[in-house]
Amino acid sequence: MGEKITSYMVAKRAGVSQSAVSRVFKPGSSVSEKTARKVRKAAEELGYRPNTLARAMASGRSRIIGLVVAYFENQFYPEAIEKLANTLQANDYHVLMFMSWDETEAPETVINDLLDYQVDGIIAASVGVTDVLTKRCEAAGIPVMLFNRHQNDDKLSAVTSDNFTGGRKLAEFLVRGGHERIAHVAGWDGASTQRDREAGFLSGLAAHGMTLFARSCGNFHRDQAQEAARVLLRAEVRPDAIFVSNDHMAFAVMDVIRSEFKLRIPEDISIVGYDDVAMSEWPCFDLTTVRQPTNRMAEETVRILLQMIENEESLPCRIALDGPLVVRGSARLPVDE
Amino acid sequence: MGEKITSYMVAKRAGVSQSAVSRVFKPGSSVSEKTARKVRKAAEELGYRPNTLARAMASGRSRIIGLVVAYFENQFYPEAIEKLANTLQANDYHVLMFMSWDETEAPETVINDLLDYQVDGIIAASVGVTDVLTKRCEAAGIPVMLFNRHQNDDKLSAVTSDNFTGGRKLAEFLVRGGHERIAHVAGWDGASTQRDREAGFLSGLAAHGMTLFARSCGNFHRDQAQEAARVLLRAEVRPDAIFVSNDHMAFAVMDVIRSEFKLRIPEDISIVGYDDVAMSEWPCFDLTTVRQPTNRMAEETVRILLQMIENEESLPCRIALDGPLVVRGSARLPVDE
DNA sequence: TCATTTTTTGCATGCGCAGTCAAAATGTCA
DNA sequence: TGACATTTTGACTGCGCATGCAAAAAATGA
Numbered sequence: 001m002g003e004k005i006t007s008y009m010v011a012k013r014a015g016v017s018q019s020a021v022s023r024v025f026k027p028g029s030s031v032s033e034k035t036a037r038k039v040r041k042a043a044e045e046l047g048y049r050p051n052t053l054a055r056a057m058a059s060g061r062s063r064i065i066g067l068v069v070a071y072f073e074n075q076f077y078p079e080a081i082e083k084l085a086n087t088l089q090a091n092d093y094h095v096l097m098f099m100s101w102d103e104t105e106a107p108e109t110v111i112n113d114l115l116d117y118q119v120d121g122i123i124a125a126s127v128g129v130t131d132v133l134t135k136r137c138e139a140a141g142i143p144v145m146l147f148n149r150h151q152n153d154d155k156l157s158a159v160t161s162d163n164f165t166g167g168r169k170l171a172e173f174l175v176r177g178g179h180e181r182i183a184h185v186a187g188w189d190g191a192s193t194q195r196d197r198e199a200g201f202l203s204g205l206a207a208h209g210m211t212l213f214a215r216s217c218g219n220f221h222r223d224q225a226q227e228a229a230r231v232l233l234r235a236e237v238r239p240d241a242i243f244v245s246n247d248h249m250a251f252a253v254m255d256v257i258r259s260e261f262k263l264r265i266p267e268d269i270s271i272v273g274y275d276d277v278a279m280s281e282w283p284c285f286d287l288t289t290v291r292q293p294t295n296r297m298a299e300e301t302v303r304i305l306l307q308m309i310e311n312e313e314s315l316p317c318r319i320a321l322d323g324p325l326v327v328r329g330s331a332r333l334p335v336d337e
Numbered sequence: 338m339g340e341k342i343t344s345y346m347v348a349k350r351a352g353v354s355q356s357a358v359s360r361v362f363k364p365g366s367s368v369s370e371k372t373a374r375k376v377r378k379a380a381e382e383l384g385y386r387p388n389t390l391a392r393a394m395a396s397g398r399s400r401i402i403g404l405v406v407a408y409f410e411n412q413f414y415p416e417a418i419e420k421l422a423n424t425l426q427a428n429d430y431h432v433l434m435f436m437s438w439d440e441t442e443a444p445e446t447v448i449n450d451l452l453d454y455q456v457d458g459i460i461a462a463s464v465g466v467t468d469v470l471t472k473r474c475e476a477a478g479i480p481v482m483l484f485n486r487h488q489n490d491d492k493l494s495a496v497t498s499d500n501f502t503g504g505r506k507l508a509e510f511l512v513r514g515g516h517e518r519i520a521h522v523a524g525w526d527g528a529s530t531q532r533d534r535e536a537g538f539l540s541g542l543a544a545h546g547m548t549l550f551a552r553s554c555g556n557f558h559r560d561q562a563q564e565a566a567r568v569l570l571r572a573e574v575r576p577d578a579i580f581v582s583n584d585h586m587a588f589a590v591m592d593v594i595r596s597e598f599k600l601r602i603p604e605d606i607s608i609v610g611y612d613d614v615a616m617s618e619w620p621c622f623d624l625t626t627v628r629q630p631t632n633r634m635a636e637e638t639v640r641i642l643l644q645m646i647e648n649e650e651s652l653p654c655r656i657a658l659d660g661p662l663v664v665r666g667s668a669r670l671p672v673d674e
Numbered sequence: 675t676c677a678t679t680t681t682t683t684g685c686a687t688g689c690g691c692a693g694t695c696a697a698a699a700t701g702t703c704a
Numbered sequence: 705t706g707a708c709a710t711t712t713t714g715a716c717t718g719c720g721c722a723t724g725c726a727a728a729a730a731a732t733g734a
Contacts, residue, residue, distance in 0.1 A: 006720055017684045022722055029722095032682060032730095052453045053399060054720035056390050057689050064433070073615070078415040085436045094454065095434045096401070099422045116389040117431065251619070259620035278410070282588070283596035284621050343690055354714040359692060366692095369700095369712060391690035394719050 005048040014042035025050045056118065063093050065305070066119035068110060068133070070100045070126040074220065074248040075277040076292070077125060080147065083298035084123060091306060093120070100126045111136050121305045123147050143308035145301050148292070150192045155316050157308065159301045162320040163196035163274075164203075166290035167243075169325045170272050171204025173288070174241045176334035179270060181213040183239035185228045185253055187220040187246060194220075194245055197274055201243055213239050218249045225249035229256040233263075241270040241331065247277045247289055254285060254330070270331035276323075286329040293321050342385040351379035362387045393455065400430050402642070403456035405447060405470070407437045407463040411557065411585040412614040413629070414462060417484065420635035421460060428643060430457070437463045448473050458642045460484050480645035482638050485629070487529045492653050494645065496638045499657040500533035500611075501540075503627035504580075506662045507609050508541025510625070511578045513671035516607060518550040520576035522565045522590055524557040524583060531557075531582055534611055538580055550576050555586045562586035566593040570600075578607040578668065584614045584626055591622060591667070607668035613660075623666040630658050 007021040014021070016035055023029035024039040031039075042048075056062040065088055071077055085095045096117055100110050111133050114122060122137055125147040134156055137144045143157075150158035174182050182205065187194040205211060216232050218225030225244065229252070232239055244250035250273030257263050257271070265271055273280065276291035300319050307314050327333070344358040351358070353372055360366035361376040368376075379385075393399040402425055408414055422432045433454055437447050448470050451459060459474055462484040471493055474481045480494075487495035511519050519542065524531040542548060553569050555562030562581065566589070569576055581587035587610030594600050594608070602608055610617065613628035637656050644651050664670070 004720085008720080018721080019684060019723080020682090022720095023683090026722075030682060035682080049449060049453050051455060051720055053390055053393050053455050054689095055722075057394050057691095058720075058722040060689075060722095062390060067434075072415045072419045075412070075415075078409045078412075082409045082436060085434050089436060089450075094450065097404075097422050097432045097434055099419060099426060112386060113426075113431065116386050118388060118390050251621075255620045283592045284588075341690085345690080355691080356693085356714060356716095357712090359690095360713090363692075367712065372712080388690055391719095392692075394721095395690075395692040397692095397719075 004051075005046045007048070007050070010039060010042045010046055010048045013046060014038040061309075062118045062120055064096050064117060064119050065093050066098055066114045066117065066122045067095045068098045068100055068114070068122065068124045068126045071220070073222070074246065074275075075279060076148075076246070076248065076275045076294075079277060080125060080294050080298060083294055084125075084147070084301065087298050087302045091302060093302075093306070108132070115140055115142070120309050121145065123301060123305065124149075143305060145305045145308075147297070147301050148193060150318055154318075157304050157316040158318045159297050159304065160193065160196075160318075160320050161290075161292040161297065161323040163193050164200035164320075166274060166323055166325075167197040167200025167202075168204035168207075169200075169290060170243055170274070171201045172207075173325060173327070173334065174243065174270065174272065174331065175205065175208045175210060177241070177270065177332045178335065179241035179332070181237065181239045182210065182241045182243065183214040183216070183232050184212055185225055185232070185242055185244040185249060186215060186217045187249065189217070191220070197245055218245070218252070220246065220249060222249065222252040225252040226256045229253040230260070233257065233261050239269065241272070244271060244273050247273040247275040247280050247287060249273070250287055250289070250330075251279065251285060254287075265330050266332045272331050276326050280326070280328070288328045288331040289326050291323045291326050293323050296321050341388075342383045344385070344387070347376060347379045347383055347385045350383060351375040358385075398646075399455045399457055401433050401454060401456050402430050403435055403451045403454065403459045404432045405435045405437055405451070405459065405461045405463045408557070410559070411583065411612075412616060413485075413583070413585065413612045413631075416614060417462060417631050417635060420631055421462075421484070421638065424635050424639040428639060430639075430643070445469070452477055452479070457646050458482070460638060460642065461486075480642060482642045482645075484634070484638050485530060487655055491655075494641050494653040495655045496634050496641065497530065497533075497655075497657050498627075498629040498634065498660040500530050501537035501657075503611060503660055503662075504534040504537025504539075505541035505544075506537075506627060507580055507611070508538045509544075510662060510664070510671065511580065511607065511609065511668065512542065512545045512547060514578070514607065514669045515672065516578035516669065518574065518576045519547065519578045519580065520551040520553070520569050521549055522562055522569070522579055522581040522586060523552060523554045524586065526554070528557070534582055555582070555589070557583065557586060559586065559589040562589040563593045566590040567597070570594065570598050576606065578609070581608060581610050584610040584612040584617050584624060586610070587624055587626070587667075588616065588622060591624075602667050603669045609668050613663050617663070617665070625665045625668040626663050628660045628663050630660050633658050 007018050011018040011021045020035050021039050023031045024036050088095055098110050121143045123145045134144050146158035148160055150160055214232055216228035218228040244253050250271055254271055263269055273287050273289040276289045280287040280289050344355050348355045348358045357372055358376050360368045361373050425432055435447050435451055458480045460482045471481050483493055483495035485497055487497055551569055553565035555565040581590050587608055591608055600606055610624050610626040613626045617624040617626050
């Protein structure tokens with residue numbers, strides 16, 4: 001069974017010092033082509049691979065990024081995580097996953113785990129935890145990136161899409177579609193995405209002298225979103241359009257509308273969402289929504305994080321990437337075009 | 338900024354040796370309650386936390402499990418991963434994610450990464466890679482668990498649901514529902530899940546003197562599944578029921594049936610799937626399917642893996658957990674009940 | 675050619691902790 | 705109280721590699 005091959009063994013076989021071996025495997029070190037060849041040959045013959053953990057110990061860099069997640073239920077997150085992991089992998093970093101169970105559970109535990117593993121940086125793509133987390137990490141000198149959320153603390157870097165503008169685009173679109181009673185199924189108010197999207201949406205309505213016809217909260221959860229939809233639809237006068245704060249909840253709302261209230265979309269009521277997850281395109285939903293540019297968000301997140309890791313005192317920065325309105329069939333189209 | 342607190346510092350402050358500190362933080366070591374108290378007090382005051390990496394170096398165990406994944410597109414996997422990660426976390430292990438990009442890309446890279454990180458064990462929940470991977474890991478003495486798949490190599494441990502029986506249940510159900518032209522949209526033939534499900538299904542049909550009316554392959558991908566459905570539906574004589582190899586593809590097939598062929602489910606054609614992912618329950622799909630007991634699968638996977646890690650020579654074992662047929666509205670019901 | 679600069683090399687040390695071993699402390703029993 | 709068994713403790717070493725430093729080798733110039 002596999003006896004561990006160390007750099008010493010390679011060194012001996014190649015007739016050089018252990019340091020030489022170490023240098024050959026560390027890009028950017030000063031080694032002559034001659035020794036490099038000898039070392040690589042010996043390493044190959046022995047099947048040597050540098051031990052990442054030992055490397056981490058010696059150098060103080062683990063090349064591990066802690067990824068704090070929850071809420072896999074919403075397809076947006078698996079998609080995003082996949083892209084984050086891939087992008088990091090392409091940069092020779094890896095992802096250590098930390099599930100933050102339910103949002104109430106002591107985030108302390110997660111944070112401690114995170115710090116114990118000496119992660120080089122953290123990407124927080126989960127709600128709630130962030131306040132406590134960021135403080136502790138700052139104290140420990142570990143860079144933190146917020147993904148798809150931001151906080152008021154401006155020492156924190158964050159990458160989001162431009163949720164305000166996105167919300168505004170949706171409002172414009174619904175107004176131009178001639179809707180007169182526009183309602184909103186909101187997500188959790190503690191999330192910046194919710195607040196920004198709603199603010200943008202309201203400002204879009206206001207620009208046309210309109211206000212929200214009704215509002216109900218779904219907290220980003222499917223069942224609560226369904227309940228919120230029922231409330232709106234049971235009212236004396238129904239809305240003729242609903243902006244649901246993310247696609248995941250929009251699907252829930254659509255189900256209630258069609259199977260419980262036997263209404264047609266968009267003939268009886270228009271629905272728009274936010275995120276443009278893969279499912280939004282499926283014919284059964286065909287959801288008009290705003291696309292979050294997940295690829296670019298992941299790339300930017302990784303870029304900034306690595307920069308903070310390598311460049312001690314790079315300033316925190318917040319990026320909001322623009323995402324297009326994706327017009328499909330779940331909302332009545334503007335007539336003027 | 339955070340100067341690292343080491344066990345030495347704690348030792349000094351508590352007036353004991355570094356070994357003592359180490360012992361206090363290692364469960365099951367012999368320390369007197371008195372020194373333990375002193376150490377804990379000092380540790381608390383200093384904010385000490387053991388360095389997991391150093392621990393890994395010294396002990397040879399990283400408490401990291403490599404999770405090889407792909408195909409997040411299918412909701413089953415995010416769900417499973419969430420449960421695996423949680424279960425591992427509850428056992429003081431953590432998950433290092435390795436995305437195996439597309440299936441063709443050199444799995445070598447992934448495997449090397451995996452070994453470099455000195456993972457204590459590996460869970461493979463991704464197709465394709467497994468053959469090469471398992472060989473290398475065996476050579477390196479790292480236990481491997483296959484999740485939701487198995488291989489002929491009986492030195493490998495695997496946890497699946499009982500796909501054969503599941504397939505059989507579905508066949509029984511469709512036959513009893515009076516279907517006469519039963520077709521199958523298959524997944525990738527290289528996957529054991531596909532082969533087992535189909536074999537079970539065929540055996541179920543055979544038990545009633547029936548055979549498959551038609552077969553078409555979707556390779557577990559949405560677009561290919563749609564194409565497969567089109568082939569079946571364009572035929573002179575259409576099937577009156579389709580068993581789609583997993584829910585993910587079933588949704589694709591349903592979309593084609595309804596939006597392209599304007600047929601009703603289940604009045605014109607019955608659909609059954611496999612997995613019982615969360616979406617199957619949504620009213621717009623309401624899919625009759627076989628549930629994979631994800632929770633128990635995750636628990637068993639972790640249990641066996643940890644056993645292999647801790648108990649050098651525990652024998653490889655294969656487990657197939659039974660999953661119930663979940664009857665919903667996407668397939669005509671048997672009349673006899 | 676020799677003196678000087680530049681590159682390459684090996685030595686030695688440390689990262690933070692776990693675990694071995696022998697010494698010290700504590701406990702037990704007569 | 706002494707002799708012995710048992711528990712607790714500290715000194716020390718090693719895990720596998722990176723890196724500062726000084727010595728050696730190679731390259732450069734006059």
